Amino acid sequence: MFSDESRFSLQLDSRRTFIWTAPGTRYHQENTIERHRYGGAGWLVWGGIILGSRTDLHVQSVTMTGHIYRDVILEQHVRLFRGAMGAEFLFMDDNARPHRANIVDECLQSEDITRMDWPAYSPDLNPIEHVWDMLGRRIAARINKLAHINKPWNYYVIINKNKPLKELLRNNKQY
Secondary structure, three states, rough: EEEEEEEEEEOOOOOOOOOOOOOOOOOOOOOOOOOOOOOOOOEEEEEEEEEOOOOOEEEEOOOOOOOOOOHHHHHHHHHHHHHHHHHHOOOEOOOOHHHOOOHHHHHHHHHEEEEEEOOOOOOOHHOHHHHHHHHHHHHHHHHHHHOOOOOHHHHHHHOOOOOOOOHHHOOOOOO
């Protein structure tokens, strides 16, 4: 099983906005964009893929720690796949600090889960990185479509894409 987590931002600022301005107008109000340097709201999403199957996505708003990784990811997701696959199960994580905590190593040993040797700093070898790229592009496209609706519930639309925007507008008459 290949596993990984990725952070997705809910901010509109991709830091890739380029505009042409006339000389001397760089700092005029119409040529400036508000930016949030602290990163802003976002999700940390974990997932795993294996030939012919995948885990459910685990979404959280807090940083991944060794305890969360063990209690949520390993216990609730990886252990179930290990049980279904049997002794041939091989687990891959990306050497991130929470993945190498002693409590994680102990959990993997107690569950008899074999960890794949993986070179550090090699995301290009992990096929799940393509999933994160696709998901990131889709999230960015939805956020950009909603950029003109500067209200707190616009992120609700992203999460609940099956609910029509007209219905949300009708239910939120104050907007």
